[in-house]
Amino acid sequence: MICLEEKGLRNYNSKQLSFLNNEHKSEQVVDINPRGQLPAFKHDDTILNESLGICHYLEDTFPEKGTKLLPNEPKEKALALQRVYEALTLQRKWQQVFYYFVHNPVENIKQEVVTNNKKELLQELELWESYLQNHKGDFYLTGSKFTMADAVFFPQLAIIIRMHPKFNNAFPIMADYYDRLSPRKSIQDTWPPHWREVDGQDIFDEKFDPRDFDVTRFFG
Amino acid sequence: MICLEEKGLRNYNSKQLSFLNNEHKSEQVVDINPRGQLPAFKHDDTILNESLGICHYLEDTFPEKGTKLLPNEPKEKALALQRVYEALTLQRKWQQVFYYFVHNPVENIKQEVVTNNKKELLQELELWESYLQNHKGDFYLTGSKFTMADAVFFPQLAIIIRMHPKFNNAFPIMADYYDRLSPRKSIQDTWPPHWREVDGQDIFDEKFDPRDFDVTRFFG
Numbered sequence: 001m002i003c004l005e006e007k008g009l010r011n012y013n014s015k016q017l018s019f020l021n022n023e024h025k026s027e028q029v030v031d032i033n034p035r036g037q038l039p040a041f042k043h044d045d046t047i048l049n050e051s052l053g054i055c056h057y058l059e060d061t062f063p064e065k066g067t068k069l070l071p072n073e074p075k076e077k078a079l080a081l082q083r084v085y086e087a088l089t090l091q092r093k094w095q096q097v098f099y100y101f102v103h104n105p106v107e108n109i110k111q112e113v114v115t116n117n118k119k120e121l122l123q124e125l126e127l128w129e130s131y132l133q134n135h136k137g138d139f140y141l142t143g144s145k146f147t148m149a150d151a152v153f154f155p156q157l158a159i160i161i162r163m164h165p166k167f168n169n170a171f172p173i174m175a176d177y178y179d180r181l182s183p184r185k186s187i188q189d190t191w192p193p194h195w196r197e198v199d200g201q202d203i204f205d206e207k208f209d210p211r212d213f214d215v216t217r218f219f220g
Numbered sequence: 221m222i223c224l225e226e227k228g229l230r231n232y233n234s235k236q237l238s239f240l241n242n243e244h245k246s247e248q249v250v251d252i253n254p255r256g257q258l259p260a261f262k263h264d265d266t267i268l269n270e271s272l273g274i275c276h277y278l279e280d281t282f283p284e285k286g287t288k289l290l291p292n293e294p295k296e297k298a299l300a301l302q303r304v305y306e307a308l309t310l311q312r313k314w315q316q317v318f319y320y321f322v323h324n325p326v327e328n329i330k331q332e333v334v335t336n337n338k339k340e341l342l343q344e345l346e347l348w349e350s351y352l353q354n355h356k357g358d359f360y361l362t363g364s365k366f367t368m369a370d371a372v373f374f375p376q377l378a379i380i381i382r383m384h385p386k387f388n389n390a391f392p393i394m395a396d397y398y399d400r401l402s403p404r405k406s407i408q409d410t411w412p413p414h415w416r417e418v419d420g421q422d423i424f425d426e427k428f429d430p431r432d433f434d435v436t437r438f439f440g
Contacts, residue, residue: 034347035309046298050305052272057298078266078277085270088308089255127254 002151003055005186008066016193019219052084055148067186069148079142083131083149090128090156093121098163101203101213109210118204125160125171128153132173139180146184154181162200162218194220222371223275225406228286236413239439272304275368287406289368299362303351303369310348310376313341318383321423321433329430338424345380345391348373352393359400366404374401382420382438414440 004012017023017038025036033040033049041048043061048054059069071077097117101109135142141149157178161167168175181187201217202208224232237243237258245256253260253269261268263281268274279289291297317337321329355362361369377398381387388395401407421437422428 043298046295048298048302050302050308053298053301053305056276056301057294060297061294074277074281075266077280078263078268078273081273081276082268082270085273088270 001190002154002186003058003069003148005189006067006069006146006151007058007062009058009062020216052088052152055084055151059148067146069151071143071145071147076143080147080149083142084152087149087152087156090124090153090160093124094156094160094163097121097203098159098218101210102215106211106213114210121160122170125174129171129174132177136173141177150181151186154178154187159218162195163202164204165200165202166204192219221410222374222406223278223289223368225409226287226289226366226371227278227282229278229282240436272308272372275304275371279368287366289371291363291365291367296363300367300369303362304372307369307372307376310344310373310380313344314376314380314383317341317423318379318438321430322435326431326433334430341380342390345394349391349394352397356393361397370401371406374398374407378402379438382415383422384424385420385422386424412439 001014015028017026017029023029024038029038029040030036032042032047035049037049039049039051039054041054043057046057048057055069070080097114100113100117132141138144140146141153157174161175161178198217201212201214203213221234235248237246237249243249244258249258249260250256252262252267255269257269259269259271259274261274263277266277268277275289290300317334320333320337352361358364360366361373377394381395381398418437421432421434423433
């Protein structure tokens with residue numbers, strides 16, 4: 001959705017769905033995406049259901065519109081691509097923390113698994129902090145221009161901060177990046193409406209008790 | 221590696237590493253890829269460590285060389301991209317089956333988890349069988365030309381067939397695709413040398429006993 005906004009493609013139809021109400025398994029979605037997953041994306045008679053595929057498709061199909069999402073210069077482009085795909089690893093690491101609580105009944109939660117999942121995410125975040133450190137002085141993730149890498153990385157960072165609000169103590173450069181990017185129009189316009197209504201939950205707090213885990217703080 | 225070969229970039233240095241000997245954590249790799257993971261790829265002073273990022277980079281940097289990995293026609297290109305990224309889901313599903321045996325001591329293996337993991341992979345494969353069914357008459361995954369989608373899909377299929385050699389009974393169209401693509405030069409030239417020396421292992425056989433699981437049949 002950030003890429004759609006960046007490309008200035010404002011005339012799209014979108015529908016907010018509730019995971020908790022299983023709306024991603026509705027016929028309307030399954031007609032487009034047989035796995036019953038999101039995103040489900042259709043442009044004319046072209047269907048794409050993979051977020052990174054959609055980002056590439058939008059850039060390729062509308063190269064002249066709005067923000068250029070991949071630089072022309074090969075080295076800059078390579079760096080942007082590297083960060084785009086690396087963000088999948090970051091995604092896997094926060095999902096490992098988060099879905100452990102979602103998928104396991106509280107009596108099966110093992111503290112050592114929780115600790116290890118968090119440790120792996122924090123190690124991964126150290127890497128991203130170092131990437132931004134190397135680009136200090138640059139406004140965006142890989143340089144002076146917003147790219148697909150920012151569009152893909154920012155939402156991962158946003159959900160991590162939602163589950164770890166004291167994040168800025170450990171990762172000041174990323175926290176600064178987050179504050180810088182948050183007001184951007186494409187990001188504000190695609191902010192999950194539900195996130196404006198309820199706060200996140202600090203699952204990184206020492207005193208966090210898995211019995212209190214509340215998935216509705218993250219998605220509706 | 222298939223993309224490198226398809227682009228006709230034969231002058232690259234590559235080094236075969238042993239996962240079992242932890243060579244992916246060696247200094248030589250970590251210098252390029254701080255996570256100590258493969259691939260670790262360097263071209264001039266550009267570093268890319270994500271396989272899909274590398275595929276895009278090769279196509280973008282050498283558009284005129286060798287095989288064109290993404291079609292120009294937007295609809296064909298979108299379909300190729302969709303399948304490229306969907307192959308990550310297929311990868312996750314076979315990894316779920318496979319790594320359950322790798323990461324768990326035999327006494328912790330639960331038959332219902334094994335059964336469910338296999339079921340999920342088989343469901344995913346049904347989807348791919350239907351994709352190929354829709355393209356019956358076409359030689360490649362998304363049409364009459366080899367694309368990045370084949371380069372990304374084929375290795376997933378090859379490892380699945382290695383763990384499920386009776387695959388062709390359930391998925392004849394994919395099995396036919398596999399036979400058609402296997403002799404291709406780029407695929408033969410990048411075939412894991414170790415796979416020529418030892419057979420796979422039928423972990424889908426009803427009589428398969430987790431105590432017999434032998435990771436060395438899959439990687440060295």
